[in-house]
Amino acid sequence: MAAAAHLGSHEHEDHHHHGPPEANRSSRVDPATLGMMLFIISEIMVFGAFFTAYFFIRVVGGAEWPAEGDHLPKLIAGFNTAILVSSSFTLHYAQEAIRKDNRRGLQLGMLVTFLLGATFLFIQINEYVHVGFSPQDHAQGTIFYGLTGLHGAHVTIGLVLLLFVVIRSFRGHYSSQSHLGMEVPGIYWHFVDVMWIVVYLTVYII
Amino acid sequence: MGLEERSLAQTGPRPERPHARADWKQMLGIGIVASILGVVAGLLIDWFPIAASNEAKPIDTLWDVLIIASVPVFVGVCVVVLFSVIKFRMRDGEEELDGPPIHGNTRLEVIWTAIPAILLVGLCTYAFIVLEDVEKAQANTMEVRVVGEQFAWTFFYPNPDGSGEEIAATRGELYLPVNQPIKFNLQAKDVLHDFWVPAFRMKKDAVPGMTVSYRVTPNRIGRYPIVCAELCGLGHATMRATAVVVSREDFDAWLEEQANPPEPTPAAGGGGGSGAAADGKQLFTANCASCHTLSDAGANGTTGPNLDETLPGQDAAAIRTSIAEPSVEIVDGYTNIMPNDYEQRLGAEGVDALAEYLAEVTKEG
Amino acid sequence: MTARLRAPGLTRAGLFLVLGTLFCAAIIVAVREAYGYPVFADGGIVPKAQNAILLLSLLIAPLWFLVGLGAFDYWFYWAAGKRTRPEDHSGHGATSWKDYFRVNTDHKVIGIQYVVTSFFFMLIGGLLAMLVRAELAAPGSQFVDANAFNGLFSVHASLMIFLFIIPVFAGLANYVLPLMIGAPDMAFPRLNALSFWMLPIAGVMMTASFFAPGGSFSTGWTAYAPLSTSAPIGQMFFTIGVQFAGASSIATALNFLVTIITMRAPGMSFWRMPLLVWANFSTSLLVVIATPFIAASQFFVLFDYALGFNFFRPERDGDILMYQHVFWFYSHPAVYIMMLPGFGIISEVLAVKARKPIFGYRMMAFSLLAIVLLGFTVWAHHMFVSGMQDWIRIPMMVTTAIIAVPTGIKIFSWLATLWKGVLHMDTPMLWALGFITMFTLGGISGVVLAMVPMDIYVSDTYFIVAHIHYVLYGGSLFTIYAGVYYWFPKMTGRMFDERLGKIHFWMTFVSFNATFGPMHLVGVKGMPRRVADYAEEFAAWNLFISLSSFVLGLSTLVFIYNMVASWRGGRRASANPWRALTLEWQVTSPPPVFNFDRIPTVVGGPYEYGVPGHVHGIMEPAEEARPKQAAGASSAEEGV
Ligand code: HEA
Ligand code: HEA
């Protein structure tokens, strides 16, 4: 949101004299990008708190993992990981495309990214249905759903941001000169992907 | 445009301020005298409650050391502030005057970084030694299991016959033999509690799901309050008990008595009546026994009224109100600490069952 | 009427609030239908449908409210790729009091909204404290029952912390920080407005908890599990209220950081920033990194409470102490979140009122950063008696004690700033000096607490309550008073009544010490905290404390009267009544709508009082200012 707050003002330079004087730029970093970076730090800490819970339950408390009689679908989740990671590449493709003013490439790249993300979410929900234990059963279940669910929520937020970019790209926004509005949500999406790799490794693999 | 043209610039030679000649030696002198007075005052105050364990001494001494180390810091800061205010405050005619542009002094800054650092490391070291001292394991320790629940303590002693079976003391009194090292093993049934005997100086939380322990060696015969020091709900303030430190012989006699209690009197009413009553009894034992005495359920809590005595003569509806809305009518001599959310927690049927059960077992006659 | 319902504003927000609640009710009814639970009888995970509806509404309805208010309008247009409204006068400035009741993107309006709102909640919190003291005036039960008592101090502390100290600092900085660094506004004005509007939501939620079935939340401001996961529904007003306060605080911190990094005026290098800016920079780092932890801790509670999760159920492998670790990993840094901005204010006030440069400017900035770093390494000093592993206590004791070193550097540097200055003993200065002494006392009792064996004895007693109030009242609140008096002329264009200001100070100073000083005594004597009833031996002191606290309450009213009366009818303030150098004083009082017609240029340090011919900022753009750069101006660099 921080990012979005800033983006609009770029596209309306013509109204300038009604508004405040242009602020001095005391840093080379773009404000929206910086805001997104700081927001991601906050997000990492949210995950940090959930990982703390995981650490206490599994390591300090020494609970069996996964709980007796439960199985985690490592393979399907691994496949799902591949889907999510590849969406980072398609996103990158879209970004490269608009740098060269290739609108078709942008639209295609964004659409595929969005669909890959949605597929990931769908498979994740499907996994919840079939995994065979619930968060109410035991603390292992709680933190399994806690971590993957927290990540799922972030995928959802990311998808909403991507959806905006998709809409705007079909409405003719963005150009090689001005594409901050897709770069910034892009940073977020990459973060969501990287975070998933960490979650996958700790929850399913280790 | 409404803007000031530029910042004010200060110029011109600085006039002398004869009244503001600062003598830091004078200030140091005042500071030292004031600190000594402060430390003496701090040491004269009778801070602590009575001390009744070996652990109290080192901790009380640590307190004195902390007073000696920290009062001068506070007094020093105050003296500098007051001295500056008196010496340097603006007089008439100095409205436009500025102070000398002193930006810093590296030597001074090193000093006031180093001295507190050394002082603090010293204090930490000493505190560490005290901690080791009060927590070290002793030979032939007696272990007492302390169980906290809303809002009462129960104490379990090892059986002297070596059978491994524990002896429970339920009357809110913790008996301890004097000069016997004790290890308390704290447990909690519902939420966090904290087992604290101020006279022993030590405390720790009782945490559901784990056993936390600490040691003390009581060294003074007498009765001392036990306080629950962790917020545990409505009755937190009333979760008190008494630690009774007695001689070895008295303790052994007491333990003997606990191990072989006199025959319990047979239950008054019919316990196994209707389904609701059986249900009610279960609910009662789980929720109410810690505060109320009721012979039919074998409950002997003392926080709330003794229901064997107060309920006969009341009908189920009246009892129901007492449970669902305990604050409507407060029994004389008690405060309003009975939880008022049982209707939420147990549901309407639960409260009904309780009321029926209570009405049945306390029926007169 | 329909027009008013359609235009963004409080009316539409009210309508949306109702719609949002209905929406939540519909969801719950639908879900309960789907799972086959009876809709209006007991059963299901949250046993009562009305509780489930209440809970969901607490989470969701405020968002509807914000949408109704218009806080998201811009983003909705942006997201749909439509034309957005440009940033211009329409969202800026306040011409009537009504402008304070809508989404306004002007940092000066938001600053005032923040300050006034948080003082409003301070009065409520203070009133609750008065009730606490009334109950404690004598042993036994006076006015309230145990449940209400626990609710009183819990809501008292939560309002004071989350709705007063933290946001009031954000509000003051919101007003003066952009001015100080020569920026026309904050980096993200709309996010700024959103941050503000989340506050009243949190505050109203916490206050309204008294009307919840089963009473308000009553587990202290720390809300330890599992007490909080098994409490009546009022607990959720805290759990969810904190989420809004926390989100607000993170958003503001992010805004400050970006503003400070990217929007400083030409010439305003990091080493020329006023220390208030440094202080808010450090605080914002703390907020961005630490606040997510309290959000998570309250999510855990929410999940355990509402959905039957097992974070804190030991019989199912949950871990109760984990709550405390996560909670204090935020809440210890939070105490510095509540102190560092105050350090910044004191540096501003002292330099100006002593007419001297801040002594050791760079060390002042470094010590802030040192506190930020160390602040993350001490959380478990709140858990010395919690039953956690014994070995953690020693490193935590050492790091905790070491924090006194950078703090000491600050105290000593302020003292050295006073030395040989020309001290203007007016109201802001009195508060600043009061702060230095009282905070030192509070800090020292903190060091006593850091010593593990000592803490084992005094933890959870009134000694802690004394520490809390010496650092939070004598520390944070004194700096807030200093700051409010200091910037009052700038923010309102009026001078406050100096005589009333002095009365306020002395009355507070004396009754503050009479209230909280004796708490050290009764604490060490063995009186536990958070109790409605206590042993007979403490009766005399408690009566004395209660009477003093009522005087303390009255002294607050003197302040409120002074502020209200002076705002309405005080003498007009000139642009720079204190002869200060920093940029906010170089524009009119109150400042023009966009702060500066042209961005000023900074040519020297902010505190060069007594340096002949010194200038900090020039009210001209860089190109024109450069030739005029004064000769003595660069002394700030060698200054330290
Ligand atoms: C503004 C808020 C604030 C601040 C700044 C502090 C600052 C400090 N606090 Fe405090 N603290 C609280 C707010 C704050 N605290 C609150 C609200 C609680 C209770 C929470 C609850 O349970 O409800 C608490 C509880 C608390 C505890 C837990 C007690 C317990 O529950 O058992 C401890 C223990 O170590 C502690 C220590 C410290 C220390 C060492 C500092 C240090 O940062 C202080 C450093 C400052 C100085 C020391 C003074 C100036 C220095 C000098 C003049 C230099 C020379 C000094 C020496 C050599 C001593 N605090
Ligand atoms: C910034 C934080 C802050 C501030 C400013 C205060 C201010 C005050 N606090 Fe509080 N307090 C805390 C933070 C704060 N407190 C915290 C964190 C706790 C721990 C809670 C916990 O255990 O979880 C606590 C706990 C606490 C307790 C311990 C409760 C207990 O453990 O049982 C007490 C008891 O005396 C107390 C008293 C007071 C008083 C008298 C004031 C006074 O200074 C208030 C003065 C202000 C006013 C009174 C408002 C203005 C006046 C009016 C609105 C008019 C009405 C009044 C009259 C006509 C007289 N506080």
Ligand code: CUA
């Ligand atoms: Cu048990 Cu407080």
Ligand SMILES: [Cu+2]
């Ligand atoms: Cu702390």
